[in-house]
Amino acid sequence: MGAPLLEVKDLKVEFKRPGGVVHAVNGVNFTLEAGQSLGIVGESGSGKSVTMLSLLGLIGRTGRVVGGSAMFNGVDLVKMAPRELQDVRGRDIAVIFQDPMTSLNPIMKIGAQITESMRMRKIYSAAEAKERAIELLDRVGIPQPAKRLNDYPYQFSGGMRQRVMIALALALKPKLLIADEPTTALDVTVQAQVLDLLESLQDETGMAMIIITHDLGVATNYCDNLAVMYAGEIVEMTTVDRLVEHTSHPYALGLLNSTMEIGHGKTAIQPIPGNPPSALKVHKACPFAPRCRFKSSVCQERKPELTTVEPNHLVACFHADAVVKAAQQGDDAAAEVMLNVAQPIHA
Numbered sequence: 001m002g003a004p005l006l007e008v009k010d011l012k013v014e015f016k017r018p019g020g021v022v023h024a025v026n027g028v029n030f031t032l033e034a035g036q037s038l039g040i041v042g043e044s045g046s047g048k049s050v051t052m053l054s055l056l057g058l059i060g061r062t063g064r065v066v067g068g069s070a071m072f073n074g075v076d077l078v079k080m081a082p083r084e085l086q087d088v089r090g091r092d093i094a095v096i097f098q099d100p101m102t103s104l105n106p107i108m109k110i111g112a113q114i115t116e117s118m119r120m121r122k123i124y125s126a127a128e129a130k131e132r133a134i135e136l137l138d139r140v141g142i143p144q145p146a147k148r149l150n151d152y153p154y155q156f157s158g159g160m161r162q163r164v165m166i167a168l169a170l171a172l173k174p175k176l177l178i179a180d181e182p183t184t185a186l187d188v189t190v191q192a193q194v195l196d197l198l199e200s201l202q203d204e205t206g207m208a209m210i211i212i213t214h215d216l217g218v219a220t221n222y223c224d225n226l227a228v229m230y231a232g233e234i235v236e237m238t239t240v241d242r243l244v245e246h247t248s249h250p251y252a253l254g255l256l257n258s259t260m261e262i263g264h265g266k267t268a269i270q271p272i273p274g275n276p277p278s279a280l281k282v283h284k285a286c287p288f289a290p291r292c293r294f295k296s297s298v299c300q301e302r303k304p305e306l307t308t309v310e311p312n313h314l315v316a317c318f319h320a321d322a323v324v325k326a327a328q329q330g331d332d333a334a335a336e337v338m339l340n341v342a343q344p345i346h347a
């Protein structure tokens, strides 16, 4: 097999701010094959967006990639000059955001916005670009596409604006589409329509897709693989089926149990107690330990590495076996299992 489409190794991103340094991404590793879809899930502030935005040079003036690499199609995105990166962005990698207005220009007709990138790169003549814009709007489900080319973004509903943004993102046939909370602002019915559209577009075009979401239900329904992030790190990564059946990190188990339709208990939502740690802190021990019912003294002494437990299944937890056992036995048994494995904590 050839090189993956995207290979991120030990990526570290920081922000400087008056109160100190924000350690937003603390050594993230993952690979994505062409045509695959990866869901990145985790609570707010876990570093999902910054991981992806840093690859595209979109972390502003205070953000800095302080370590690692991101090989995409044979080039390291992290080392690219801003102009080169701008060229990759849009052509090979497209991004869509929760709020389409961050990508759409409110004072420009959408036809001109969709054709702009095609004309700038001189791939299509003006007439061909217009034809393709109509084709794209039609494909994303905008009725009367030729007529709507002359409308401004405010003339579309939220769901329709998201479809326009998808058309814009697909204009140059990207190899990778990054969707950052693509449907969070939409109502549930429209959410499903937009996600179904993304899924069928991915099948048609063969592009790879990364969906960043705090909604595990969305990720399990629409992705091949999942990466669970906590405190700026990936703590578990595997296929959707394996994550549900062999959940091995206590945080991933907590996320599953807090999602009614897919949780192991399948009876009631069980929220994860406590709060995520401050991003100003550098972690020498397991960052999840303070919230973890599986913790033992080692978790407070050292940080677990992301380790391969099975082909295509990586976990960063000293007690992964106990978590799997507890998850498979159901939650009532979890505490009992832990009585057997946990050593006392010396605070």
Ligand SMILES: Nc1ncnc2c1ncn2[C@@H]1O[C@H](COP(=O)(O)OP(=O)(O)OP(=O)(O)O)[C@@H](O)[C@H]1O
Pocket: 015, 017, 022, 023, 024, 042, 043, 044, 045, 046, 047, 048, 049, 050, 051, 059, 060, 062, 063, 214, 279
């Ligand atoms: N421009 C910035 N300046 C300073 N800190 C930032 C900046 N952008 C993000 N951060 C911090 O980086 C950390 C990771 O943020 P990120 O947006 O990646 O989280 P997330 O998992 O995507 O959360 P959400 O779902 O809320 O977007 C957070 O602690 C956040 O406060």
